[in-house]
Amino acid sequence: MKNSNITRRKLLGGLVGGAALTVLPLPALASTHSVREFNLKAQKGSAAILPADWGKTDVWCYNGEVPGPVLRARQGDRVRIHFENALDEPTTVHWHGLRIPIDMDGVPDISQKPVQPGETFTYEFDLPDAGTYWYHPHVNTSEQMARGLNGVFIIDEKNPPKIDREELWVLDDWRLNKDASIRDDFGRGMDVSHGGRQGNLITVNGKLPDTFMVRSGERIRLRLANVCNAKIFILRFEGIDPQIVAIDGHPVQPHDPLEGQIVIGPGQRVDVIADFLGKPGDTFALTDDVYQEEPFKLIEGVYSSNAPLRLKPEGPIKALDDNPISELDLTDPIRHEITIDGGAMGAMQGAELDGTYMPINELVQNGRVWALNGVASHTTAMPPILTAERGSTNLIKVQNDTVFPHPMHLHGHAFRVLSINGQDVPFKPWADTVLMPPRSTAEIAFVADNPGDWLFHCHVLEHVSGGMLSVIRVT
Numbered sequence: 001m002k003n004s005n006i007t008r009r010k011l012l013g014g015l016v017g018g019a020a021l022t023v024l025p026l027p028a029l030a031s032t033h034s035v036r037e038f039n040l041k042a043q044k045g046s047a048a049i050l051p052a053d054w055g056k057t058d059v060w061c062y063n064g065e066v067p068g069p070v071l072r073a074r075q076g077d078r079v080r081i082h083f084e085n086a087l088d089e090p091t092t093v094h095w096h097g098l099r100i101p102i103d104m105d106g107v108p109d110i111s112q113k114p115v116q117p118g119e120t121f122t123y124e125f126d127l128p129d130a131g132t133y134w135y136h137p138h139v140n141t142s143e144q145m146a147r148g149l150n151g152v153f154i155i156d157e158k159n160p161p162k163i164d165r166e167e168l169w170v171l172d173d174w175r176l177n178k179d180a181s182i183r184d185d186f187g188r189g190m191d192v193s194h195g196g197r198q199g200n201l202i203t204v205n206g207k208l209p210d211t212f213m214v215r216s217g218e219r220i221r222l223r224l225a226n227v228c229n230a231k232i233f234i235l236r237f238e239g240i241d242p243q244i245v246a247i248d249g250h251p252v253q254p255h256d257p258l259e260g261q262i263v264i265g266p267g268q269r270v271d272v273i274a275d276f277l278g279k280p281g282d283t284f285a286l287t288d289d290v291y292q293e294e295p296f297k298l299i300e301g302v303y304s305s306n307a308p309l310r311l312k313p314e315g316p317i318k319a320l321d322d323n324p325i326s327e328l329d330l331t332d333p334i335r336h337e338i339t340i341d342g343g344a345m346g347a348m349q350g351a352e353l354d355g356t357y358m359p360i361n362e363l364v365q366n367g368r369v370w371a372l373n374g375v376a377s378h379t380t381a382m383p384p385i386l387t388a389e390r391g392s393t394n395l396i397k398v399q400n401d402t403v404f405p406h407p408m409h410l411h412g413h414a415f416r417v418l419s420i421n422g423q424d425v426p427f428k429p430w431a432d433t434v435l436m437p438p439r440s441t442a443e444i445a446f447v448a449d450n451p452g453d454w455l456f457h458c459h460v461l462e463h464v465s466g467g468m469l470s471v472i473r474v475t
C-alpha cells in the first residue's frame with residue numbers, strides 16, 4: 001500500500017467536492033458457545049490520519065486506534081466487553097445494529113447511567129445475528145464521533161461464504177484545520193440546521209485512500225461501513241461487478257447494485273462479494289459520485305503480477321444464511337406514522353419541547369430545529385412516540401417533510417424496508433437504518449420482539465443534537 005500523491009491544496013482546500021407470524025425469541029442467556037472477552041478503553045490519543053510530514057492528529061479513540069479495534073466473534077457467541085472511560089467526560093458504548101437487551105444498548109438514561117471519567121462498565125450479551133455491525137458512543141455523540149470514537153464489530157456466520165479473503169473499508173470523514181488538528185466547531189448551528197457536520201477529508205480505515213492490490217481470480221468479500229457524522233457516499237465500482245450480499249449486516253439475495261450505485265448513509269453497512277477477473281496489471285476503482293462534477297476516487301485497485309489464482313469463478317455467489325429475525329405478517333399490521341419536520345428551508349412553525357409548545361424562534365434559541373410528530377427532544381428520557389405490543393407486526397410510514405436526507409435508525413430491532421416514495425424496494429431488505437431522500441416517504445415494518453424503550457433517530461448526529469430523536473416502546 002502506498003499513498004497517492006496528494007497535495008496540501010487538494011487535501012484541505014475546502015470541502016472535498018463540496019406468511020404466518022413467527023415470533024422467534026431472542027436467544028436465551030445461556031449460550032452454546034464460549035464467552036469471548038474484550039477490553040475496550042475510550043481515551044485520548046493521536047493518529048496518523050495524514051501523511052507523516054503533516055504530523056499526527058489529536059483524537060479520541062478506542063484502545064489508541066482510529067478506527068477502534070475490530071471486535072470479532074462468531075454468531076451465537078456470548079461476548080463480555082470490559083469498558084473503561086479514560087476520557088475527561090462521560091460516555092457510553094452503543095452496539096449499532098445488534099439485537100441485544102435494552103440494558104446493554106448504551107443509551108444514557110434508558111440503558112444505563114453514562115460511564116463517568118475513570119469508571120468502568122461491563123457489557124455482556126449474546127450475538128444472535130451474523131454480519132457487519134459497529135460500535136460508537138451515545139453521549140455527546142456528534143463531538144465524540146467526530147473526534148474519532150468508532151469501531152467495527154464483525155460477527156462471523158456459522159456457515160461462512162467461500163471466499164479467498166475479506167477486506168474491511170471503514171469510511172469516515174474529518175473536519176480538519178490546516179495544521180491537521182480537528183476543528184472544534186462541534187454543534188455549529190449551520191450544521192445542525194442543514195446537512196450535519198461534513199468533513200474536508202475522507203479516510204478509509206483512518207488513513208487516506210490508498211492502492212488496493214488483488215490477485216487475478218480472487219473472490220473477495222468487502223465490508224463497507226459508513227461511520228461519518230453526516231456524509232452520504234454514492235459508491236460506484238469501476239472495472240469489477242460486485243454483488244451485494246448483506247445490508248446493515250443482514251443477508252439479502254445477492255444482486256447487482258441498483259443503477260450501478262451503492263448509496264450508503266451514516267451508520268449503514270453494505271457487504272459485497274466480487275470476483276476479480278482482470279489480468280495482472282489491470283486496474284479498477286471505487287469512487288464516490290456525490291460530487292458529480294468531480295467523482296472522488298476512494299480506492300485505486302491494481303492486479304498484482306502474480307499468476308492468476310483461477311481463470312474463472314468457482315460457481316455463482318451464493319446467498320448467506322438468513323439471520324433469525326421474526327418474519328413479518330403484513331396481512332393486518334399495526335400502522336403508525338412518523339413525520340419529520342424542520343431544518344433550514346423548512347416550513348415548521350414550532351414544536352413541543354419538554355411538554356411545552358414553542359414557536360420556531362424560541363425552539364432555535366433552545367438549539368432545536370427538528371421534530372418528530374411535532375416533538376423536539378433533547379434527552380432520551382422522553383415519552384414514546386409509539387408503543388408496540390410485544391410480538392406485534394408494526395408498519396411505520398415515515399414521512400420526511402424536510403429538504404434534507406435523513407438516515408433513520410432504530411435500536412434493538414431489524415426492520416424490512418418495504419417502500420420508498422410508494423415504490424417497492426427490491427428484496428425488501430432487513431436493515432437498522434433507512435436512508436430517506438429529501439421530501440420522501442418510507443414504509444418500514446418490524447416485529448416488536450425485544451422489550452424496552454428503543455431510540456428511533458436520525459443518524460446525522462447534528463440532527464440528533466437538534467431534536468430529531470424519539471423512543472419506540474416495546475412492551
Ligand SMILES: [Cu+2]
Pocket residue numbers: 405406407458459460463468
Ligand atoms: Cu437527519
